[in-house]
Amino acid sequence: MAEIRDKKPYDALTDAEDLTAGTDVIPEGDFSLEEILAEYGGGRRRHILDEAEALATPELEAQDEALTDGAETAFALPPQEESESDELSDEEALPDADLPDEEDFPVPEEILPSPPRPVSIEQAVGQTVGDVMEAQESLTAAQRPRRGLFSRKKIPLEDTEQLYEPPGPPPEPEPEEPPVGPEPPLDEAMRFAQKRWRRLRRPLPVAALICLLLLAPQAAEAAGYTVPLWTGDGMLQTAVSAGALLLLCILCRGVFVRGGTRLAHKFFTGELLLSFSAVVALLDCAAVLWLPGRSAVPLYALPACVGLFFGQWGISQREKARSDTFRTAALDLTPPYLVTDLETGACKQPGRVPGFWSDAEKPSLSEIWQAALLPVVFVASVVFAALGSVGQGRNADFLLNWSAILAASAALMLPMTDALPAARLAKRLQKGGCAVAGCAGAERISRKKSMVVTDQDLFPPGTVSLNGVKLFGEEMPRAVSYAASLARSSGCGLRRLFDNLLVSEGGTLESLDDFSFYEEGGFSAAIRGESVLLGTASFMRKMDVRLPSGLNLRTGVFLSIDRELAAVFAVKYKPSDNVDWALRLLRRNKIQPILASRDPNVNPGLLKRKFTAKVKIQYPTLSDRVAFSEQESAQGRPRALLLREGLLPYAETVTGSRRLCRAVRSGTALTLLASVAGSLLSFYLTGLGSYALMEPLRLLAFSLLWTVPVFLLDHTAGRY
Incomplete structure (x- = not known):
């Protein structure tokens, strides 16, 4: 086996020449598909075609007999001539001189047999397979056991059967408000x-x-x-x-x-x-x-x-x-x-x-x-x-x-x-x-008894600060540039924090490709051909990024480059008294806040730890959170001004x-x-x-x- 594997591709031709040495080699020529199949057609395909032809032969012979009988009925000879015609050859049986003229004996077209149509082998095989399947179904129906006394009858599903109730009429859309006309200052x-x-x-x-x-x-x-x-x-x-x-x-x-x-x-x-x-x-x-x-x-x-x-x-x-x-x-x-x-409720824009x-x-x-x-x-x-x-x-x-x-x-x-x-x-x-x-x-x-709340509402500027940075084999400007670029593209509350850090460390914003959000709490993008991740510790573990064993940060932000940990940013969230009072106000008046946060650290668990009020906040899925937070950029009708x-x-x-x-x-x-x-x-x-x-x-x-x-x-x- 080792010798065969070590051979070069062109050594196979040399082996073939050695095998044909001393024999009469047939010169090359053009061979048809039928000749090749006749020589090497001993496989399963050949057996299937032979069986199909054997099954289709009786049907073809029956069709030929029917056509022959019809022709004999149309051109019947006298009885005394039939015995003589049996001893004659095909050429002598009906000479041209003895054939009657069509003008002397006109034949109606409706009694003439239909011209024979060529039947391909595929049609014959298909018809045979269909007959076999019908025979098997009839045999299965005959051998089907009877239902018991308490058995259920299986009703086959029809195309017209409704598997669910049809939906009701669509809700009527709310009347559109008239456009804003001229208004006094x-x-x-x-x-x-x-x-x-x-x-x-x-x-x-x-x-x-x-x-x-x-x-x-x-x-x-x-x-x-x-x-x-x-x-x-x-x-x-x-x-x-x-x-x-x-x-x-x-x-x-x-x-x-x-x-x-x-x-x-x-x-x-x-x-x-x-x-x-x-x-x-x-x-x-x-x-x-x-x-x-x-x-x-x-x-x-x-x-x-x-x-x-x-x-x-x-x-x-x-x-x-x-x-x-x-x-x-x-x-x-x-x-x-x-x-x-x-x-969904009120929204600030x-x-x-x-x-x-x-x-x-x-x-x-x-x-x-x-x-x-x-x-x-x-x-x-x-x-x-x-x-x-x-x-x-x-x-x-x-x-x-x-x-x-x-x-x-x-x-x-x-x-x-x-x-x-x-x-x-x-x-x-x-x-x-x-x-x-x-x-x-x-x-x-x-x-609606609800209002959309973002991470910037809960933690306004000044309440989010950086508590330290730890690098793992990366330079500070490069790590800060990557983290600031992802934070800015995400639109979360960490954007201002990383922007300030970017200015202080002399970094630059990078262009991103294939930016994505993750439900697990992070972002990803491609920067200069490198796969960059930014998010929480749980997000890094789920993305198969190895973290140090002694690292324990609840509100940390981790940066990885090509699935390798690059930097850790310790972020500190300081609760505000006004925000705490506002959450109490919403709870007393039974108004449901909807958290449309893009910051992976801002979640109901963080709010329960940071604020004394018993916050009952709705935390939708990632797609809904992104959609709600994007409403901040849209300018709707001003129902109130802040x-x-x-x-x-x-x-x-x-x-x-x-x-x-x-x-x-x-x-x-x-x-x-x-x-x-x-x-x-x-x-x-x-x-x-x-x-x-x-x-x-x-x-x-x-x-x-x-x-x-x-x-x-x-x-x-x-x-x-």
Whole structure:
């Protein structure tokens, strides 16, 4: 064997010549495939072809016999000539002279046999194999055992059988928001809102004083005291009530303007209902003088006056919220960050201003709900007033009943359910350098109870430091250059740390090829044809990089070149008090942070070790983390603006938006419930004529009691 292996390739030709020595060598010639197979065709292929030809021969002979029989039937000879033709040769059997002419004996084409078709050996073999398979299947079916009593019948799957339920209809896509149109500068919007707020709040002290002056004599009479010149003088009471109500209509004309303006935009708001209540109460005061058939009951001017005061207060608070919001947003025309909404939750991105004003001017959820229900309440008040007066033959009491029903159904907090919490939140966020684009922007941010958090939010600049570097056979500039290049391409929070180290050590950034992330906690790339890895210790072990036995670093960053350890960077993560407080804030308000970290060391285990708060954070897969972190580069619609770094302003904005929406939603629901309840109760009492149970003071107390829970809810929007 050794000699054969040692031979050269051309020695085989010499051996062949030695074997043919002394023999007659046949000269070379051209041989066909049939001759080669005839000489060397003793293999399995030859046996298979022979068997197939043997099986196909009877079928071919049967086809030839059928063709021959058909030909004999078409050209049948007389019986006496058949015996003679048997003794003749093939050439003598049918001479050309004895053949009949086709013109003398025409034969129809339909009885002529079809011309024979050539059958290849492949077709014959295929047909034979098919017959054999059918015979085996029939034999297997005949020998198949019977099923037992409790056996199952196997039902073959068909193409039309559905292995799973078909998916339902795809979810309807959310309506796309209109593009951002021309917007006024935020500083101009701030100045305009401040002017309106100062103008609207100016009549509030006078309006409150008028309401108290009108309330005092009625409260004294209800307490059992006699008020000189007031008690028992109906004309004086009517004149004073009408004058006070008319004066408040002039002072609080902003309520009428706000109601008419929103009605032009197809929004029936609480300001419009309070305006109708004041107008109807003023007409009822005139009805006391002009309609002698009116019932002698007190006027409902006092609840209408208090309603105008609350309406003026509500619209002034709305302008106060807009003023504080635009003032914060106008501090920097290019804010560092904005907060937008994603399918997974809120996300912080690079800041921009266009679109913020448009979202701030959108109608709130309270206005949408009021526009859906208050028209029904208003129409119901007209119907109820007519049924309680005209329906009972008391036509002169129509304005009296209508003013009573409107005073009960026009809840005092209707204009303030969204204005008061928005003003409190804007004042709170202004101190932290944040601004939310009104109730509409807060609704989009808090729609999902989650927010995307990156490693730079948890460990802002200054909290990540280098605790030491250890090299393993590499130069410091080369190791730092490779590590800084990978860190910069990854986009993690270590980028600033390695950039500073790169400048101090005099390294340079290298061009990378085939950069990749790894779920195990690291990155890889090709630099100058070398395979470079950067990541945690567990990542290096999984990538078959040998590490020293005594090396124990929980937050270390390891660098390997061509699967050889090159350097170890000891990184220290220092927790921040603001981040710890922000995590506590998110936990108290049940907001789920989604960790979109690219730093391999920043994981839920590190957060539990570094922060005292019981962090419950969602840690998605690597692909999702990279996708979420890439959203930072995309600029969405600015639902909120952030002028400060860190997690705390971001968490306060998301938490405040959620509390604002909850306060608006709950307050609006309670206020609308008060409106419906007051409408039904007043209809019942006016229908019975029980005006003694519906005195103006009692009706005012009923309305003020409904404001207590709404005030408490609105107050929580700025406290968290």
